[in-house]
Amino acid sequence: MKAGSDVQVRVTHRFEASAERVFDAWLDTHWIGRWMFGKALRDEEIVRLTLEARVGGKFSFVVRRQGQEIDHVGRYLELERPRRLVFTWGIAGVSDTDESRVVVEIAPREPRGNESTGCELTLTHFLPAEWADYADRARDGWSKMVGELAAALDR
Secondary structure, eight states: OOTTOOEEEEEEEEESSOHHHHHHHTSOHHHHHHHTSSTTTSSOEEEEEEEOOSTTOEEEEEEEETTEEEEEEEEEEEEETTTEEEEEEEETTTSSSSOEEEEEEEEEOOOOTTSOOOEEEEEEEEEOGGGGGGHHHHHHHHHHHHHHHHHHHHO
16 A cells, blocks of 8 residues: 555444453454354354454454355554554455555543443544545445444443
């Protein structure tokens, strides 16, 4: 990716859960299967979710949609529990040369009176300029996933 040529998609969500719980849900295949993929979000079947939760570690999230297997792949660039997670994001065989980058920032909220502290998550997806037509779709997808993460953590 060339600096300055990216399209930025930003999603923000407030959580009742702690920053640690929200952060950890990004690095646990059990949790990822509850909020990022599967029937709770769209008509798809989870085939395989694997990850190496370390800087330089890779992930592969394979789902089946309409009879086709889609492998969401990437590698972790930064892991600063519980505040920051940065990873590449792409589809194997489709975006191998145009991988995008996702930055997840989690800020604990200050308590006010009887209100729980919780946290606020800001996700920024940097798409290569040639993927600009997918920006709205990416925003909608991340919004839905982050909302499902909040619901899963509340259950």
